[in-house]
Amino acid sequence: MAKWTIEQEAAIRLRGANLLVSAAAGSGKTAVLVERITKMVLNGETSIDKMLIVTYTNAAASEMRSRIESALSAAIESQVGNSKQLNEQIKLLNRASIKTFHAFCLDVIRNHFHQIDCDPNFKLMGEPERVLLTGQAMEMAIEGAFEKAEPHFLSVVDAYSGNRDDEKLKGILFQIFDFIQSQPYPIKWLKEQQERYNQGLPIEWQNTLISLFKERLQSGIHLMEYAQDLCQRSEGPLPYLKTITTDIQLLERLLESSNTLESLAEAIRTAKFDRIASIKKDEKESMDETLIDEVKTLIRDKIIKKQVFEPIKAILDYKPMGEFHEEMTQLSQALEVLIELTIVYSDYYKALKNAKNLMDFNDLEHYAIEILENKDICDSYKQQFDAIYVDEYQDASGIQEHIINSISKGNNVFMVGDVKQSIYKFRLADPELFLSKYKSFVKLETLLNSNNMVLDEQINYEQVNAIIKTHNDLGIRVDLKRNFRTRPEVLETVNDLFKSIMSEKLGEITYDEDAMLNPGMHFEAIEQTIIEVNLISKKALVGDSGAMDENEMWSTYDSDSPEQDDEVNDAGDMLKTEEMEATAIAVKIKERLGQPVYDPKAQRVRPAQYRDFAILLRSSRSWTPTFEQVFMEQGIPLFADSQSGYFDTLEVKFILSLLKIVDNPYDDLALLTVLRSPIVGLNMDDIVQLKREGNGKYYYDKLLAIVTEEELESNLKMRLLGLYEQLEYLRKASKYLPLDELIWEALTHTGFYQYAAAMPAGRNRQANLKLLVDRASALKQSRILTLSHFVEFIEKMHSGSADFGVASLIGEADDVVRLMSIHKSKGLEFKIVIIGGLGRKFNFMDAQGDLILHKQLGIALSVVDTELRTKSKSLGQFAMREALKRETLSEEMRVLYVALTRPVDQLILFATLNDLESRERNWQRPQDILSLSTATGFIDWIMSTWLGHKKIKVNRMDGNTLAEGALKVEQVESERLYEVHSIVNGTNPELKKTIRESNAYQVIDHRFKFAHLVKTEAYKPLKVSVSELKSQSTNQSKVFESPQFIKAENVPTAMAIGTTMHALLEKIDYHMPLELNSIDAFIEAQIQKKLVDENYVAMINRSKIIDFLNSNLAKRIRASRRVNRETPFVLKHDSQLVQGIIDLYFMEGDKWVLIDFKTDFVTESSIHSVADNYRTQIEIYRKAIESLTGIEVGESYLYFIGIDRLYLI
Secondary structure, eight states: OOSOOHHHHHHHHOOSSEEEEEEOTTSOHHHHHHHHHHHHHHTTSOOGGGEEEEESSHHHHHHHHHHHHHHHHHHHHTTOSOHHHHHHHHHHGGGSEEEEHHHHHHHHHHHTGGGGTOOTTOEEOOHHHHHHHHHHHHHHHHHHHHHHTOHHHHHHHHHHSOSSOSHHHHHHHHHHHHHHTTSSSHHHHHHHHHHHHHTSSOHHHHHHHHHHHHHHHHHHHHHHHHHHHHHTSTTOOGGGHHHHHHHHHHHHHHHHTTTSHHHHHHHHHHOOOOOOOOOOHHHHTTSOHHHHHHHHIIIIIIIIIIISHHHHHHHHTTSOHHHHHHHHHHHHHHHHHHHHHHHHHHHHHHHHHHHHTEEOHHHHHHHHHHHHTSHHHHHHHHHHOSEEEESSGGGOOHHHHHHHHHHOOSSOEEEEEOGGGOOOGGGTOOHHHHHHHHHHSEEHHHHHHHTTOOOSTTOOHHHHHHHHHTSTTOEEEEEEOEESSSOHHHHHHHHHHHHHHOBTTTBSSOOSTTTSOEEOSOOOOOSSOSEEEEEEEOTTOOOOOOSOOHHHHHTTTOSSOOOOOSSOOOTTTSOOHHHHHHHHHHHHHHHHTTSEEEETTTTEEEEOOGGGEEEEESOOTTTHHHHHHHHHHTTOOEEEOOSSBGGGSHHHHHHHHHHHHHHOTTOHHHHHHHHHSTTTOOOHHHHHHHHHHOOSSSHHHHHHHHHTOTTOOOHHHHHHHHHHHHHHHHHHHTTTSOHHHHHHHHHHHTTHHHHHHHSTTHHHHHHHHHHHHHHHHHGGGGTOOSHHHHHHHHHHHHHTTOOOBOOOSSOTTSSOEEEEEHHHHTTOOEEEEEEOOTTSOOOOGGGOSSEEEETTTEEEEOEEETTTTEEEOOHHHHHHHHHHHHHHHHHHHHHHHHHHTOEEEEEEEEEEESOHHHHHHHHTSOOOHHHHHTOOSHHHHHHHHHTTOTTOEEEEEEHHHHHTOGGGHHHHHHHHHHHHHHHHTSSOHHHHHHHHTSHHHHHHHHHHHHHHHHOSGGGOOSEEEHHHHHHHHHTOOOOOOOOTTTSSSOOOOHHHHHHHHHHHHHHOOTTSOSSHHHHHHHHHHHHHTTSSOHHHHTTSOHHHHHHHHHSHHHHHHHHOSOEEEEEEEEEEETTEEEEEEEEEEEEETTEEEEEEEEOOOOOTTTHHHHHHTTHHHHHHHHHHHHHHHSOOEEEEEEEEGGGTEEEEO
16 A cells, blocks of 8 residues: 555554544555554654554464564665664564464463462363363262252252253353353352342343333334325325324324333233224225235234234233242342352362363463452553554453553553454454444544644644643544445445444444445456346245255264254255355356456456355355355365364264264164164165164164074174174274274274265365374374263264364365355455355344343343243343344344455355245335344345345346256256167167157257257366266267166166176185185175175176186286275366276286276277277376375286286276
């Protein structure tokens, strides 16, 4: 940024007061911060080691240090200032306090450990230790309370525990403990809440509800006035005017009665709305039916029933106010028990940490506060720091604010951030800290005006700073509004949106001239839609509900149900929302790829690349796998740097279930997951049979009963016996193998690691499995050494909603589309931003449950009658639920602001809705706090402002189009046509004649011929099998087996017989006796394992197998020390990923020999031309082997089974 704006210059040069810089998105706040720090050093005002610069991530601290160093180095090169002094400052950078809050607190503790009786060699605990220690401490607290068995405690257990165990009660205690960690003095805050209960029904609860009720009634009056306007329009329903006027008067009376809950409750009980007037048939003919329906909706459905009257009435009629008051005694006793348990748990947790010399991140802040209570120590820090800088101040918590206030001089704190981007409530960030200063600090322009000065380029900062020094404890606010990131058209529409929806009531800040974004960068015009909204209608979408897919099959016994879409589908009846949006977004990216995009850094228009696109989702965890699958199928490279979703992957679920039953075979859920997996392969009929035939309470007892039954011979027994032997082997191995080696042994011994490679996205799945091994190895440092400890740790991680990110084989720096959550995108920018999932509903989970916590309103509990077994809400729950909903909506609005301010050049939105027509009617109604606060999702806010906007293109899409496979129309159609021709050219002459004479065939035949012409590079998939690649290189068409009912005779085909022979050679034991009896026993075993078909085996010439085992090739294989069979792989070849399975390769000398069995019909005269077709395939196999092993392939052969011929490639 060559030249500073007037506001930026002010933020850099003002001195002598606490300064709040409200920096809008893309306004260059980091550059301003670095310049201010550098200027202070260059001017000799202070030294870099006399500053405290606090950031919120280590990465941000590292970047800040690097930028300051670059600025100081640049000053030396340009001979600005004293070079010797500046070189000294660069040396001091290594000691400078540029760090996170936690790192600063850690320094305070290390320097003053004796103040808190702390061992100086303490360590920060990792997540594994934290999970285990918190679990142990909670068990100790609960067990101790049960031993005492005090009546009040037992009442709480009865009221707030689950039916089977005390996990629900533990969850409540964890919730309280975690919440209070953002308080400077957690236990003190808890005791204040107890005192609040002891004083009766808190007035704050009542005032919260009264305020919200008044707001709702006022909004109702405004909507009624809108209905009046509709009646008075041409062709409007005038007969409704009288009813509306009467209703408005009633709402006004209720508003007047809303000073207390008691008076409003009485008014609500006696309130009666007039019956809506009827309109005569002849009058209706001159009226607009749409206006009639809209007014009726507003009068009864919209206002009375849903959004104004009934929600208020539901709370006030819930119980008499006297009963709410009386409940406080019972609730006070319950709260006292919960607080006491929380304190006991906290003490146990602290003792366990002390015993291991550990601290967690919360300890760092609380111990720092405890140390800083010492006046001498506190004063020393005040003297140490001439200036304190807080970056991203909107994300500060109450405890962090307390620490800063403790060590500041009252006029030396520089805070920079944007409260409109405060989106970390779940980390206990408190935007109220920023907002209170935003309102109370003097705006710079106001200060200047009061001293007859103007903020312009001629301002004298020495004079301004002199004025500031005459004021004690002055706080000044500077607004940075110029955006140096985004195209002006996008900024204009974003401003239009937030001007309409963001206010102090919703968003917690008024989006006025001070908050609006002003363009700060020139953009060239491009022939492209800049802002686009895509609305997908799900209404009446019907799809195939037949076979279960892989995910459904594997998750049949998954206890942890995945995150559900808010607009829930009937299972199998519809394409899921995420599938539709992933498909539509893939279409859009293909459409925009190569189209013009403006690059402001290069100052030119260029074709869009994959790396220009970023897909943002409110929560990416549950949608990421779908996007990865869809994009892989469509050949679009995607990078999803997720921090979650690891435990939800199929491969991780399986191996964890396997480990669980190695540790405890009586875990029915885990055992059923393994039984239903492809490794064992039981279907539902098998599970029913297992349950019926086996004895015992648990499934493992039933398994044992079957595998130990000597007389029972069945396919089910064989598969169960295989699993039993695997479990026994792994159970013994768990006694002596380290944890990471045990997991690797489980993966390889069961063959699951190899199987994972052959699954879709096989390399990623194998990477996830390797990641589990690596994490198990890392857990050794956390003293998690046994399988039992590992299983316990993983279960606690998962039950506590903790997770890991999945492995990725694509780098973020590659030319890829990036997928991330909106939270992850904060601070980043992308040329083309696509925001998906905007039709999903807001999540109000914080406002649910038996316990609700609020920083101002305190703690609210459900009222439970343990004798009658009834549960009801307390007034505190009603008040806090409403307050938290409003705060949640405010944060969601800020999340939307973050998302919409990420693009540089273009913005594309997607929302999927159940009933698009009714939503559009809602969007056309006037906006007020009621409509905004009852919105169900982002799209309601967006379209209520943008509907009809001249600069926004709105596309309405029918979800059926996507459900039918919009992306695959040409390719799938073409493949099906080939299949039809394969059937028609079969061997059944009567069927062939019937089909050929049909009208439908004439159409198909024409399209089949055309399909040959459209098989171009454009339809080349990202991932292919080796056989498909062979077809591509040789122009061969696929051969489809005809269905049984079409074949002339139900006899094995040559292809089927050849395939069976191929399967037998893959499994053959090269060391078996060369006798027909041995061959027959081997084949029978393969039949029992269902690896070959009995009908086809009958056609196999056994002597051919013996001849093969007598061949020189078989002798070479027997002599080899290393033989590998059926090895799956994925290899990049040209622009495609090639997936395949190598039949066999063995070590001879110091090189591999590659063998690929072929069932093609060949003769001595045709063998050369047939073999040539496989050269590309063999070359890929060779590269795959060398890539996997690092050892050269010396020889490569095809073995043609039909003529027993080994052919050297």
